[in-house]
Amino acid sequence: MEMKKRINLELRNRAPEEVTELVLDNCLCVNGEIEGLNDTFKKLEFLSMANVELSSLARLPSLTKLRKLELSDNIISGGLEVLAEKCPNLTYLNLSGNKIKDLSTVEALQNLKNLKSLDLFNCEITNLEDYRESIFELLQQITYLDGFDQEDNEAPDSEEEDDEDGDEDDEDEEEHEAGPPEGYEEEEEEEDEAGSELGEEEEVGLSYLMKEEIQDEEDDDDYVEEGEEEEEDEEEGLRGEKRKRDAEDDGDEDDD
Numbered sequence: 050m051e052m053k054k055r056i057n058l059e060l061r062n063r064a065p066e067e068v069t070e071l072v073l074d075n076c077l078c079v080n081g082e083i084e085g086l087n088d089t090f091k092k093l094e095f096l097s098m099a100n101v102e103l104s105s106l107a108r109l110p111s112l113t114k115l116r117k118l119e120l121s122d123n124i125i126s127g128g129l130e131v132l133a134e135k136c137p138n139l140t141y142l143n144l145s146g147n148k149i150k151d152l153s154t155v156e157a158l159q160n161l162k163n164l165k166s167l168d169l170f171n172c173e174i175t176n177l178e179d180y181r182e183s184i185f186e187l188l189q190q191i192t193y194l195d196g197f198d199q200e201d202n203e204a205p206d207s208e209e210e211d212d213e214d215g216d217e218d219d220e221d222e223e224e225h226e227a228g229p230p231e232g233y234e235e236e237e238e239e240e241d242e243a244g245s246e247l248g249e250e251e252e253v254g255l256s257y258l259m260k261e262e263i264q265d266e267e268d269d270d271d272y273v274e275e276g277e278e279e280e281e282d283e284e285e286g287l288r289g290e291k292r293k294r295d296a297e298d299d300g301d302e303d304d305d
Contacts, residue, residue, distance in 0.1 A: 086109075
């Protein structure tokens, strides 16, 4: 796909002045030059044109907001002076896999005062003796070359750099997550106290009910005993009356 068509697709019905990132990797440059990209992309901060057979930066538009430029795996061999003119605020530049051979070509990047990271991996220039020392001496503004600083410390990922800004917010969130909210313990204690009071009331209620049941059983026993005594009294009275009648009958027989 040609670069012009790819740019139209990447816009996705947006106006060029609204776009901050543009990825055109693996599309096709006609005659090795940039096409379809113009000054209307004035808010563009990230531009990637990897493996597009680009050989010249002559038609690069003015992109004053651009901070990161990916140009890896192309056939660029010179003309880097245009970058300082068109993209003065570049902080990251990837030229790995191009046709850059000598220090004089890279010298044009001295005017990129904000440049912090430069990648020349897989370029012929890396075969020069004292390559790293020479580049760091030539471009004193850069911190990282091919992903490492002068002490061979690896450059942080762009995502990690973005995360640094949000570390404090994350720490605050972790603090809130780590402990209970204010007043939470007090509420728990109040709930425990309320629960214990309810438990005591339940125990009192249960003991009271148990006592009532025991008392009812005792009353039932008393009632049964009283009923038995009455029956015994009645039987005793009947036996007494019988004895009395028998005595009277014996007296009548004696009179006769």
